[in-house]
Every structure is written in C-alpha cells, then in structure tokens.
Amino acid sequence: MYRIGIDLGGTNIAAGLVDGEMNLVRKKSIPTGAERAGEAIVADMATLCRDLCAEHGITMDDIKAIGIATPGVANLATGVVEYANNLHFIKFPLAELLGKELSFDNIKIANDANAAAWGEAVAGAAKGTTNSVMITLGTGVGGGIIIDNKIYTGFNCAGAELGHIVIEVDGVPCSCGRKGCWEAYSSATALIRMTEEKIEECKAEGRASLMLDAEKVSGRTACDCMRAGDAAAKEVYDKYIKYLASGLATIVNIFQPEVISLGGGVSNEGQSLIDDLLPIVRKEAYGGGVIDDLPELRIAKLGNDAGIIGAALLG
Amino acid sequence: MYRIGIDLGGTNIAAGLVDGEMNLVRKKSIPTGAERAGEAIVADMATLCRDLCAEHGITMDDIKAIGIATPGVANLATGVVEYANNLHFIKFPLAELLGKELSFDNIKIANDANAAAWGEAVAGAAKGTTNSVMITLGTGVGGGIIIDNKIYTGFNCAGAELGHIVIEVDGVPCSCGRKGCWEAYSSATALIRMTEEKIEECKAEGRASLMLDAEKVSGRTACDCMRAGDAAAKEVYDKYIKYLASGLATIVNIFQPEVISLGGGVSNEGQSLIDDLLPIVRKEAYGGGVIDDLPELRIAKLGNDAGIIGAALLG
Numbered sequence: 083m084y085r086i087g088i089d090l091g092g093t094n095i096a097a098g099l100v101d102g103e104m105n106l107v108r109k110k111s112i113p114t115g116a117e118r119a120g121e122a123i124v125a126d127m128a129t130l131c132r133d134l135c136a137e138h139g140i141t142m143d144d145i146k147a148i149g150i151a152t153p154g155v156a157n158l159a160t161g162v163v164e165y166a167n168n169l170h171f172i173k174f175p176l177a178e179l180l181g182k183e184l185s186f187d188n189i190k191i192a193n194d195a196n197a198a199a200w201g202e203a204v205a206g207a208a209k210g211t212t213n214s215v216m217i218t219l220g221t222g223v224g225g226g227i228i229i230d231n232k233i234y235t236g237f238n239c240a241g242a243e244l245g246h247i248v249i250e251v252d253g254v255p256c257s258c259g260r261k262g263c264w265e266a267y268s269s270a271t272a273l274i275r276m277t278e279e280k281i282e283e284c285k286a287e288g289r290a291s292l293m294l295d296a297e298k299v300s301g302r303t304a305c306d307c308m309r310a311g312d313a314a315a316k317e318v319y320d321k322y323i324k325y326l327a328s329g330l331a332t333i334v335n336i337f338q339p340e341v342i343s344l345g346g347g348v349s350n351e352g353q354s355l356i357d358d359l360l361p362i363v364r365k366e367a368y369g370g371g372v373i374d375d376l377p378e379l380r381i382a383k384l385g386n387d388a389g390i391i392g393a394a395l396l397g
Numbered sequence: 398m399y400r401i402g403i404d405l406g407g408t409n410i411a412a413g414l415v416d417g418e419m420n421l422v423r424k425k426s427i428p429t430g431a432e433r434a435g436e437a438i439v440a441d442m443a444t445l446c447r448d449l450c451a452e453h454g455i456t457m458d459d460i461k462a463i464g465i466a467t468p469g470v471a472n473l474a475t476g477v478v479e480y481a482n483n484l485h486f487i488k489f490p491l492a493e494l495l496g497k498e499l500s501f502d503n504i505k506i507a508n509d510a511n512a513a514a515w516g517e518a519v520a521g522a523a524k525g526t527t528n529s530v531m532i533t534l535g536t537g538v539g540g541g542i543i544i545d546n547k548i549y550t551g552f553n554c555a556g557a558e559l560g561h562i563v564i565e566v567d568g569v570p571c572s573c574g575r576k577g578c579w580e581a582y583s584s585a586t587a588l589i590r591m592t593e594e595k596i597e598e599c600k601a602e603g604r605a606s607l608m609l610d611a612e613k614v615s616g617r618t619a620c621d622c623m624r625a626g627d628a629a630a631k632e633v634y635d636k637y638i639k640y641l642a643s644g645l646a647t648i649v650n651i652f653q654p655e656v657i658s659l660g661g662g663v664s665n666e667g668q669s670l671i672d673d674l675l676p677i678v679r680k681e682a683y684g685g686g687v688i689d690d691l692p693e694l695r696i697a698k699l700g701n702d703a704g705i706i707g708a709a710l711l712g
Contacts, residue, residue, distance in 0.1 A: 155688065212552070229549065230544075230545065237527070237655045238653050242651065243683040244651060246683045248644075249566055251640060325566060335556070335559075336542075336556060336562060337551055338552060338555050339552065366563075368558040368573055374553070
C-alpha cells in the first residue's frame, strides 16, 4: 500500500507517492493557479493523485491515505482550511471536497509548516522522538510543534506561529504587522536584508568586501563570502547567527524538545550552521550547566519534500 | 476523601487539605529551613500532613492523594527533583522519601509554577479548558503550560520557562544570565525597577510626581499613582503594559490556548489589567482580524493557594 502527500503551495501543487517504508517513490507537480476558485484547485489535485498512481502502475485502490499540506489555518479534526490568505480560502472544506472528487475517505490536512514538522518527526531528523520542534528558515520563519507524537496547533488551529515571537520590542517591521518578530531577523529574507545593508555600508565607507561582487544578493552571499575570508561578510553572518540563536534558546526554554530541526533554504548551510549556533544556544538556555539532557539541534533531513512526506503520513 | 497539597517554598512550606469539591478547607504552614538537608525538610512535610489531618479530625486513611509543588526541575514521572537551586536538591527522590515517612503511595510532584497552572486549569480561571497557559507575575515571571489536560514540561522536565523568552536581544540583564528576558520587563521586580528609574528621572528633572511621596516603592506604586492621575506614573504603567502585552501576544502566537491566566502579585490589579492588556495583545497576535476564536485573558482565581490546590490535584 502507498500514501499520497500533497503540498499545496501558492505557486505549485506538488504531490508524491510514499511507500510503506516512508520513502517518497514518485513526485509530480503542477501550477497552483492560486487566483482560481478553490473547487478548480481541488479538481486539479484529484487529477494529480490519479496521474501519480497511473504513472506508477497502481490505482487509487492501492492508496491507504491522502494528506494535504496547506498554507494558512488548517483544522486537522474537520479537514477545513479556516483561512489561507494566498489562496483566498475561507472556511474551505478541503478534505471533504477532494474526498468527493476521488471517492476516497481517509484524507487529512495540516498547515504546511506543521506537516513538514510532522514529516521530520516521523521520517526525518527527529525520527524516534515524542516531542520535537521544526523551524523553517525560508522566505519567512515557519514553525511546527510536535507534542506527544501529535501536531500541536492550539484550540483554534492557529498556533505554532513560531516566526512571530517578538525578539526585539519595537524592532524591525515584520510582514505580519508586528515589529521585531523573529522572522524579521532570522528568515532568509532577513539575511538578505542584513547583507544588502552591509553592502551599502561598505560602499559608503569605501570598505572592500567580496559581497560587493555579488551579481544578485541571496541568502548564501554572506555565508559564501565569509568562508572565503571576507570580514564584512562575517559581521553579517555573526549578527544573523546571534538573532537566530537567541530565538532557538527561547524555543528550548519553552519546549525543551528532544530535537529542534532546522529546515528551509538557510539550513542548506548544513552542519557548520549547527556548529555555530549550538554554543550560543547552550549558553543562553535556562539551567544550561545543570540539566544533563539537552535538546539536540539538527539539520532537517527531508528538504523540500518534508511537506509531501509529512502530509502523506498524517492519516 | 481528601487530598493534601504541599507548596514547598524557599521560605515556608504551606500545606492544605482539599476536599472532594476541590475546595481548600484547611491550611497550615511552617518555615522551610531551606539550608537543612532534604531529609529533614521531608520529615517536617510529613509532620505537617499528619497535623493537618489531626486538626481536621481525620486520619491519613482519609487522604487519597498527596502532591508537592517544588521549586526547580521536577520529574513528574519519577517524583525526583532533578535540581532546585534554592533548596540544594540534586536528583532528590522527594516523592519516594515522603512516601516512606508517611507509608503512603500516591504522591506526585510538579514544579511550583506548573502546579499553579494545573490548579488554575482544573479548579481556577481556566477550569473546563483542555489547553491553557498560566503566567505568574511575581518576583520573577513564571510559566505553566497545560496541553491536552496534562502539564507540559518537555522531555527533560525543564521546559515552560516562559519568563525566559527573550523579548529584547541585548536588553536588560536577567537573573538567569541572559539579557532581555521577558522576566526582566514584566515581573513585579521589573515594575519596581521601572518605577524607581522614573522617580530618579523626575527628581533629576524637577518634575512633580505622586510617586516621589512613596515611602517604599512596590509593584503597586506606579499603578496607584496612575489611578490618582499622575502622569509620570502612567508613563511607567504604559511601558510595563507594553512589554507584558508583547510577551502575551507571543504566548498567543505559540500556543493559541483557550485561556491565559495571570497570577502573582501584579495580577492583584485585577480586571483593569486585563482591560489594558487585551487590546494590545489582540492587535499584536498573528491573524488577529481573521480567526474567530481567540484565547481569553483572565486573572487567576486561586491566588497564593494555586500551588497547594494544583499539587493536591496532581494525583
């Protein structure tokens, strides 16, 4: 038997077949057409499921569960997307509608960041744990909380917005409307902003920096230039690490999870990122010198497939 | 049948009898003598339990459960206090030792802030909820998290240190060693510091303020003077409210609990405190205008007895 996981994004709908060993064995994606009515998007999701099966030489009868990772506020119990800004979903019965299209019962949904955290908890970096937290460092900072082997969303399904903990009152404006959110300091977007600010500073001061040669500034620019020995780039990187570590220590103090996994574009920096963060997180976490068992900080394992795999494993 | 709750503090050991309707019917306290060996403290706790029963005209046979609210890192599963700084407990088998003293089996322990949160969840301001958070605004800022009708402590029992989330990177030094913790802005201690700073400012500027007349500055000074129309006091109060609200909005974004209850000395300000906090918390919380069900902010109900009642209801 197989499972299907669908990662419903603002740009693409990616779906995959997951086998009994939790391996993603086939993947396919189509444009979302986010401006369309929800029903049209659901019809395309159904076609995607059927196509995946056909291409793999199986039928929907070989599928035991379907899961959907969706943006916005997802009600796990009812399968309704309460609200998703970029898809114009309001109280949209996503699971029920896809179920009707496919004549299929076992369909679960979760918020995309939560589904990714679930994927990492069941089949990825936090496999084998009971309590874990995943932080996604991408365009924003996403969060997923797994407690007692369940996704934690709060009573109204809107919790785990870990990017929107304020780490600097009256700080940098955040896309959410608050000021000083962790997201405004620790997303890839924030890293790019810090890099651009430093480049402007270097230009103004006539200071040499490899970052000035970058054709297009990305989240990697400061990291790459720092590794090539650039001092200004190291200042950017150190500042970024400082804020990221502060937020992670806060996550430790709140949750003391077995594992915190880091995903998203910035996590491609790999183990060196963990090595730079861990001493600061350990030092800042409450009771650091006293408690024997401390949460582990790991790079997420499932990459961009975490949402698909996590969704597939919801049911 | 009755239950006994013991609140083991650094100064006093308070214990109480709780009846079948979760009412505290008798209370007694003795000095802790925190400098003594743990075994001597446990012997006194046993005497306190027997005395409570004798004074109420019952025996230990009428007790169905005993619970202890202890400072430090409490392992709920084993009854061992992993570490409590102010009592010199290290891996101290508190439940087992008291059980031996009393020949009594059903003894549970919890961290004091967590026990208070449990008390409010079961018998206080958050009664009837499944997920709630309690914040204690006292000498420090304590936190307790109830998820799925269980105290959440993290895998190493050291979580829920909600006072030690950083809300201002590089901010005011905190007793924990970090800088900028919520506790350093929202405890009663912080309110007193802000009041003293403003008094000094007024003195330096020759500005009149009712706060200058205070014999001894307390957490109530700024609140009382503000209500009497003092402008400088209102500046202190507004600043305090701003930081407290920011942290509470962060708690909402993380947990979206049904209820957040506020305890500790500052919560004696009552409903007016909630009325001043709520608009800011609502505005700062993620997706405020979109989600129908929002967490309620309430003043805790059990006052100083929350630890005793919560402990009694652990077993």
